[in-house]
Amino acid sequence: MxxxxxxxxxxxxxxxxxxxxxxxxxxxxxxxxxxxxxxxxxxxxxxxxxxxxxxxxxxxxxxxxxxxxxxxxxxxxxxxxxxxxxxxxxxxxxxxxxxxxxxxxxxxxxxxxxxxxxxxxxxxxxxxxxxxxxxxxxxxxxxxxxxxxxxxxxxxxxxxxxxxxxxxxxxxxxxxxxxxxxxxxxxxxxxxxxxxxxxxxxxxxxxxxxxxxxxxxxxxxxxxxxxxxxxxxxxxxxxxxxxxxxxxxxxxxxxxxxxxxxxxxxxxxxxxxxxxxxxxxxxxxxxxxxxxxxxxxxxxxxxxxxxxxxxxxxxxxxxxxxxxxxxxxxxxxxxxxxxxxxxxxxxxxxxxxxxxxxxxxxxxxxxxxxxxxxxxxxxxxxxxxxxxxxxxxxKNSNPAVRNRVSGRKPEDSKRKSPFSVRKQAQEERLKLPLFPTTTIGSFPQTKEIRTQRARFNKKEISQEEYEKFIEKEIQHVVKLQEDLDLDVLVHGEPERNDMVQYFGEQLEGFAFTQNAWVQSFGSRYVRPPIIVGDVSRPHPMTIRWSKFAQAQTKRVMKGMLTGPCTIMAWSFPRADISREEQMYQLAFALRDEVVDLENAGIVAIQVDEPAIREGLPLRHADWDTYLTAAVESYRIATSGVTDACSIQSHYCYSDFNDIIEHVWACDSDVISVENSKSDAKLLKVFVGSKPSDAGCNFIGPGIFDIHSPRVPTAEEQYQKLSKIVEAIGKDKVWVNPDCGLKTRQESEVKSQLANLVNAAKRARKELA
Ligand code: MET
Ligand SMILES: [Zn+2]
CATH class of the missing domain: 3.20.20.210 (TIM Barrel)
Known part of the structure; x- marks a missing residue:
């Protein structure tokens, strides 16, 4: 039997x-x-x-x-x-x-x-x-x-x-x-x-x-x-x-x-x-x-x-x-x-x-x-x-999507100029101090935010009321960041239930569940969307909120998107076409969004790819196919902008040894990386590995752990920062936490970030 x-x-x-x-x-x-x-x-x-x-x-x-x-x-x-x-x-x-x-x-x-x-x-x-x-x-x-x-x-x-x-x-x-x-x-x-x-x-x-x-x-x-x-x-x-x-x-x-x-x-x-x-x-x-x-x-x-x-x-x-x-x-x-x-x-x-x-x-x-x-x-x-x-x-495919992917040309994945040229254009447009401070995107998803979202989903409040509420949240987070004196601001992502689901819900080709939660870690669960068909973007997804947020401040407001590889990896992908094909479909949908963001006046756009590494096939023999598609789709998504637009990427792991060449190959202008717990092993990877004119001249290794409610002092963060500066050079460093702050309480975040800004200001004096 x-x-x-x-x-x-x-x-x-x-x-x-x-x-x-x-x-x-x-x-x-x-x-x-x-x-x-x-x-x-x-x-x-x-x-x-x-x-x-x-x-x-x-x-x-x-x-x-x-x-x-x-x-x-x-x-x-x-x-x-x-x-x-x-x-x-x-x-x-x-x-x-x-x-x-x-x-x-x-x-x-x-x-x-x-x-x-x-x-x-x-x-x-x-x-x-x-x-x-x-x-x-x-x-x-x-x-x-x-x-x-x-x-x-x-x-x-x-x-x-x-x-x-x-x-x-x-x-x-x-x-x-x-x-x-x-x-x-x-x-x-x-x-x-x-x-x-x-x-x-x-x-x-x-x-x-x-x-x-x-x-x-x-x-x-x-x-x-x-x-x-x-x-x-x-x-x-x-x-x-x-x-x-x-x-x-x-x-x-x-x-x-x-x-x-x-x-x-x-x-x-x-x-x-x-x-x-x-x-x-x-x-x-x-x-x-x-x-x-x-x-x-x-x-x-x-x-x-x-x-x-x-x-x-x-x-x-x-x-x-x-x-x-x-x-x-x-x-x-x-x-x-x-x-x-x-x-x-x-x-x-x-x-x-x-x-x-x-x-x-x-x-x-x-x-x-x-x-x-x-x-x-x-x-x-x-x-x-x-x-x-x-x-x-x-058998029902979307011919426009399929043709765009199969007909892709080399220029679809190339920025207009190399990084050395872009760098100047961006300096003029963004005007940032040494050691620019920023966060990775999300601010605490408070109970209030979740309640209002749930009420909106149950139609207990109107779209108008919900949007007013989101606007208020954005204003609150922008004010908070200005008070903290951060340099590059974010809108806080209050409108997003999740960094993948939010995009899936607005793209064609996805299905959504009500209760299909899956554990990500500890008490944190995600509800991955399901890719059921060819993916396309029927309408802009983030422009409304990014524009609103930028209008609240004179400082640089980062646009915030999730990258093609990560959307695929954190969804349940289809099983009838390859993962690579699905990444390319997503890449073109995101490319249109990135271009629309720049046209709406956004000068820095972060495209998060925290999942590239975890998606690596377990066997080295299979890496190449996957990584080529991951890098190409990132580049397709981000290369439609002008030189003056700062393209930033974010990775939340520190294991870069194996994929560092591919990180450079993504050709973004700034990268932020989880680092605070990596005991400097990450920095070793960055030192000396970069080919001369590739992108990513700016690196923001995280200086505090966002998974913990613990508040590291300004001294502790300064010590982390000075090690980073020593390792990778003062002109290359951005200052940020490991990742987004959505799982934290506002009181924790305020103290964590106040100490971060202090550390950066001290570095400007002592390490310049
Ligand atoms: C897992 S990476 C998260 C990045 C996203 N922008 C956030 O701040 O939440
Ligand atoms: Zn992250």
């Missing part, structure tokens, strides 16, 4: 219950018992959903109050000393690592966040050094399993695997050897995993799912011997428990050569992202007795699965190795998909029928597994009908 499983499920609650509880707890509105009660309800609710859709193996331990990687750092006692010794209770220590803590004399910044592989989910980076005292600091994986068991669910605990966990980490300041490879610590960490596996077995777990997604990366090859010794140790010391080695987001390729011999009980492979690997995997495992878990239902998109096609794959594998050795599963955790289509009431039935969210994907997995066992079913037939309807729809 072929069985079914899912690898993980959204942990935010169908109505964002967990977000609400967390934020209430952080602002002292509910106590810890209430927070834990909501968490437990949500865990049990999730198990019930998965079970009721007919799934055999239910993942436990994937629920988290912030981030699952941080959960494991915490469980294995990977806690930097400052946090461990803070005197906070364990839960608040956990939250301090996640989001910083500044209360009652304790002042701790948040630890670093990074993107989880090629997704828009952020994890907290474990900090590792030779003396980390790995031990079981808590038993969360066991507790979660027991809780599920007591409630009547057959759980399969999920662990982030030891090699992946270490590889995701960074070398802590305390390390003796700054070039330490965190993975080299695995021999110390593995015994703690063994202890945990024993406890899980004692608690009644039959299987554990051990996630090692780095097996889909080129780098894994280097760790073949660590994989071997670690998994041999598990097999030797805890032979009673069955381990499902779980890979996802890509293909194993040559890593299969060593993976096939690891002494695990089963191997999960992603056949959604990498269907081509199935034959190799079967051939490699055929003569073993390992279970093969087939990731046939995507954990990364929202499209209904073509079950007929995927069933063929499952049947083929079952015929080769025997049905009892086959599990049908989601390709990865469903964490990246929304809860259920049942929460959607505004999409037409035709459109809604194209989609499948986490709950429905569970049902798809079950349908597939059943079909392997007992042939066709009404569910399978209904699915075939839906898939056909979608395929028919996909």
């Amino acid at each position: 072929t069985s079914s499983s899912v690898l993980g499920f959204p942990r935010i609650g169908p109505q964002r219950e967990v977000k609400k509880a967390l934020e209430a707890y952080w602002s002292d509105k509910i106590n810890v018992d209430e927070l834990l009660k909501v968490s437990k309800e949500q865990r049990l609710h999730t198990y019930e959903i998965i079970k009721s859709q007919g799934i055999d193996y239910i993942p436990t331990g994937t629920f988290t109050l912030y981030d699952h990687v941080l959960d494991f750092s915490n469980t294995f006692n990977i806690i930097p000393e400052a946090y461990a010794k803070s005197g906070l209770n364990p839960l608040d220590t956990f939250f301090a690592m996640a989001r910083g803590h500044q209360k009652n004399g304790v002042d701790l910044p948040a630890t670093e966040m990074k993107k989880w592989f090629d997704s828009n989910y952020h994890y907290l980076v474990p900090e590792l050094h030779e003396a980390v005292d790995f031990k079981l600091n808590d038993t969360k994986p066991v507790d979660d399993f027991v809780e599920a068991k007591e409630a009547g669910y057959k759980g399969r605990p999920v662990l982030v695997g030891p090699i992946t966990l270490l590889w995701l980490g960074k070398v802590a300041k305390e390390a003796k050897n700054p070039n330490l490879d965190p993975v080299s610590l695995v021999s110390k960490l593995a015994p703690v995993y063994v202890e945990l596996l024993k406890k899980l077995h004692a608690a009644g777990a039959e299987w554990v799912q051990i996630d090692e997604p780095i097996l889909c990366l080129d780098v894994a090859e280097k760790y073949a011997s660590e994989f071997k010794s670690t998994y041999e140790q598990f097999a030797k010391e805890v032979p009673q428990i069955k381990t499902l080695l779980t890979t996802y987001f890509g293909r194993l390729d040559s890593n299969l050569n060593f993976v096939k011999d690891l002494p695990v009980s089963g191997l999960h492979v992603d056949l959604d992202r990498a269907p081509q690997q199935v034959d190799d995997v079967v051939a490699a495992l055929k003569s073993s007795d390992k279970v093969i878990s087939l990731g046939l239902v995507s954990g990364r998109n929202i499209w209904k699965t073509d079950l007929t096609a995927r069933l063929e794959v499952a049947k083929k594998v079952a015929a080769a190795v025997g049905a009892e050795r086959v599990q049908v599963a989601t390709s990865s955790s469903l964490l990246h998909t929304p809860y259920t289509i049942k929460n959607e009431n505004k999409l037409s039935p035709e459109v809604l029928d194209w989609f499948s969210f986490a709950t429905e994907k569970c049902a798809e997995v079950a349908t597939l597994a059943n079909a392997v066992n007992s042939g066709s079913s009404p569910a399978l037939e209904a699915n075939a009908k839906s898939i056909k309807a979608r395929r028919d729809y996909e």
Whole structure:
């Protein structure tokens, strides 16, 4: 009998219950018992959903109050000393690592966040050094399993695997050897995993799912011997428990050569992202007795699965190795998909029928597994009908859009003059001091803003009233920035629910959901729009608000757009045409907006591309196609303006090593980058890497962390700034925070920015 499983499920609650509880707890509105009660309800609710859709193996331990990687750092006692010794209770220590803590004399910044592989989910980076005292600091994986068991669910605990966990980490300041490879610590960490596996077995777990997604990366090859010794140790010391080695987001390729011999009980492979690997995997495992878990239902998109096609794959594998050795599963955790289509009431039935969210994907997995066992079913037939309807729809293309993309010419992606010429024109037009200060775009999205938007959406207030309200917000933010004496202002983005959704809603070719929230980090969830057809811009999108904002001030007001790659990456893209084609379509739509902004009197336009890096394919061999399209589409979007218009880009990560040449190739005039927590590693990349006449002469490495409510002093920000100036040269530096301020409170932002402006003013005196 072929069985079914899912690898993980959204942990935010169908109505964002967990977000609400967390934020209430952080602002002292509910106590810890209430927070834990909501968490437990949500865990049990999730198990019930998965079970009721007919799934055999239910993942436990994937629920988290912030981030699952941080959960494991915490469980294995990977806690930097400052946090461990803070005197906070364990839960608040956990939250301090996640989001910083500044209360009652304790002042701790948040630890670093990074993107989880090629997704828009952020994890907290474990900090590792030779003396980390790995031990079981808590038993969360066991507790979660027991809780599920007591409630009547057959759980399969999920662990982030030891090699992946270490590889995701960074070398802590305390390390003796700054070039330490965190993975080299695995021999110390593995015994703690063994202890945990024993406890899980004692608690009644039959299987554990051990996630090692780095097996889909080129780098894994280097760790073949660590994989071997670690998994041999598990097999030797805890032979009673069955381990499902779980890979996802890509293909194993040559890593299969060593993976096939690891002494695990089963191997999960992603056949959604990498269907081509199935034959190799079967051939490699055929003569073993390992279970093969087939990731046939995507954990990364929202499209209904073509079950007929995927069933063929499952049947083929079952015929080769025997049905009892086959599990049908989601390709990865469903964490990246929304809860259920049942929460959607505004999409037409035709459109809604194209989609499948986490709950429905569970049902798809079950349908597939059943079909392997007992042939066709009404569910399978209904699915075939839906898939056909979608395929028919996909045939409707927009010829104007397609022609613009296929007929693109070299001059479509070239600024009129090189940077050296543009620089002068911009100096004359913008007239900025040394070390110009600015912010990245958004100001706090206050409760009031959200309430008014909700009222407008429910038609409780008229368009006119809503727009008056937005105008008032913009005036308020402009005044605030003038009072703070910032040089380049922003309108604050109060009219935007989200930097991608806002554009999607105004472009042709997108569909929107009411409740399809997906976790981005911690209590921050996004509701990605869905690209369903060819993309075009039926009308200007931001001109009205940028013009209004510029009219409120004599200072430079930046126009603010989201770039083509990011709109694509933070939407659910279509699966029937390439990502590259979708970026180009977006690029031309944005190009028209950029030109309109300049014509409306805007002299600086920021086009945010925070997603370029996370979208990088996991395998180097695939980078070129992607990066070429990402850079070209950025250039198409931004090159329609005159030399005097300052094109700015923004990236919120500091990992530039791999893509720096492509950042220069985007040919923007100023870039701002997240930096405040990168310990100067970013600056090293900038020093000396720039080809002589490329763009980006100005760089604004962020000097404070916007994810944290903590207020760094002017002194602290000045110290950051002077290091930056020293590294990249005084004529090149802009001064800004890491990213937009939308998740902060206004009171925090005021102090953070006042200190930033102070730091810049001091630098003008002392570093000029
Ligand atoms: C994730 S990048 C965010 C950039 C956007 N302009 C903002 O300030 O919110
Ligand atoms: Zn950002």
